Amino acid sequence: MKFYQKEVTLPRFERGYxxxxxxxxxxxxxIENITIGQFQAFIKxxxxxxxxxxxxxxxxxxxxxxxxxxxxxxxxxYFKHDYEGSDDMPAHIKSSMLGCQVTIPITxxxxxxxxWQGIYLGEHRNYGGNRKVIITVFGV
Amino acid sequence: MKFYQKEVTLPRFERGYxxxxxxxxxxxxxIENITIGQFQAFIKxxxxxxxxxxxxxxxxxxxxxxxxxxxxxxxxxYFKHDYEGSDDMPAHIKSSMLGCQVTIPITxxxxxxxxWQGIYLGEHRNYGGNRKVIITVFGV
Amino acid sequence: MKFYQKEVTLPRFERGYxxxxxxxxxxxxxIENITIGQFQAFIKxxxxxxxxxxxxxxxxxxxxxxxxxxxxxxxxxYFKHDYEGSDDMPAHIKSSMLGCQVTIPITxxxxxxxxWQGIYLGEHRNYGGNRKVIITVFGV
Numbered sequence: 355m356k357f358y359q360k361e362v363t364l365p366r367f368e369r370g371y372x373x374x375x376x377x378x379x380x381x382x383x384x385i386e387n388i389t390i391g392q393f394q395a396f397i398k399x400x401x402x403x404x405x406x407x408x409x410x411x412x413x414x415x416x417x418x419x420x421x422x423x424x425x426x427x428x429x430x431x432y433f434k435h436d437y438e439g440s441d442d443m444p445a446h447i448k449s450s451m452l453g454c455q456v457t458i459p460i461t462x463x464x465x466x467x468x469x470w471q472g473i474y475l476g477e478h479r480n481y482g483g484n485r486k487v488i489i490t491v492f493g494v
Numbered sequence: 495m496k497f498y499q500k501e502v503t504l505p506r507f508e509r510g511y512x513x514x515x516x517x518x519x520x521x522x523x524x525i526e527n528i529t530i531g532q533f534q535a536f537i538k539x540x541x542x543x544x545x546x547x548x549x550x551x552x553x554x555x556x557x558x559x560x561x562x563x564x565x566x567x568x569x570x571x572y573f574k575h576d577y578e579g580s581d582d583m584p585a586h587i588k589s590s591m592l593g594c595q596v597t598i599p600i601t602x603x604x605x606x607x608x609x610w611q612g613i614y615l616g617e618h619r620n621y622g623g624n625r626k627v628i629i630t631v632f633g634v
Numbered sequence: 635m636k637f638y639q640k641e642v643t644l645p646r647f648e649r650g651y652x653x654x655x656x657x658x659x660x661x662x663x664x665i666e667n668i669t670i671g672q673f674q675a676f677i678k679x680x681x682x683x684x685x686x687x688x689x690x691x692x693x694x695x696x697x698x699x700x701x702x703x704x705x706x707x708x709x710x711x712y713f714k715h716d717y718e719g720s721d722d723m724p725a726h727i728k729s730s731m732l733g734c735q736v737t738i739p740i741t742x743x744x745x746x747x748x749x750w751q752g753i754y755l756g757e758h759r760n761y762g763g764n765r766k767v768i769i770t771v772f773g774v
Contacts, residue, residue, distance in 0.1 A: 407540045417574055433701070435694045446698075459499060546730070
């Protein structure tokens, strides 16, 4: 049984959805020696998210931003938690709707994603800053 | 420590929500020998989803389809990613909102689900085809 | 490799979102002896949820309740599954949108949550009763 863990600080991303597979899949190079296992990425924030979606067409990520802003809009008159700005409370709800972690099977030393799957960072604040992600890898 | 993994191809399902617990819970028969562990089902697609919900009344699954179509409708004028059809972009958003994986505790050789819990496949395309799911089981 | 599991019955909570980190983080005291690992909390119900969000300001939890009730309202004329009351079907959809489980990295004997992260119970029924949660902890 092998178990590895590493914390990575992502570069700053603007508000929206960003493909970050290439930034985190090789953080733990020992993944190469795992025949069967799991890879988890966990973001240590409550106004950003991690999810898996289409890895090819940038318009998918644009449409995510546009539509999810309609589902969870800013400036709702009933929002009480607004002192960090109008993007604050919607960012929290988006984070829980999309989730703060992804767990992906490892098969023969690599992430066993589908052809069209990639890992998205959802940056839900206008100025979110650097986000910290913990990568945990284990298996046999 | 035991670690198993198997890929399964599901039969085609029509658009909507489908109870698939019986199709995947016994894919790895060695689960019987695990006293404490975890079971993960991971779908390798970005326009379908896996989630856990009510396993008895088919109207729950119908209401899922009806209401989630309202939350994430087709033909929004702002959608840019539309060349695979009007069901394409909503399918991607539904997949990330519901998630592409479920992780369930194993206790004494079986999935430790609540009485009313079952595993749903969300098929979000009109013609989604056969979906591939990776089952990963581990424990002691 | 260490593997532990325990079922806990939570006290009854009223409808809404509740910070329960303190109620479940120490259910498995052996977590102290794990240098690298994972902690999963899994709720055995389909009308409640577990998610991670802001752990300091109670108005975040109030705004969750208000806004998610707008996204998934009661008494939609198209709901078929309504014989347990108007809060029943929305509760099922909320449970799948937010998820029934959280998996958190363990680092040096403790949950490696961000400064502002806590575990929320989403109680989506008016009278949900006592909820059962399975805690699974493993690592090296």
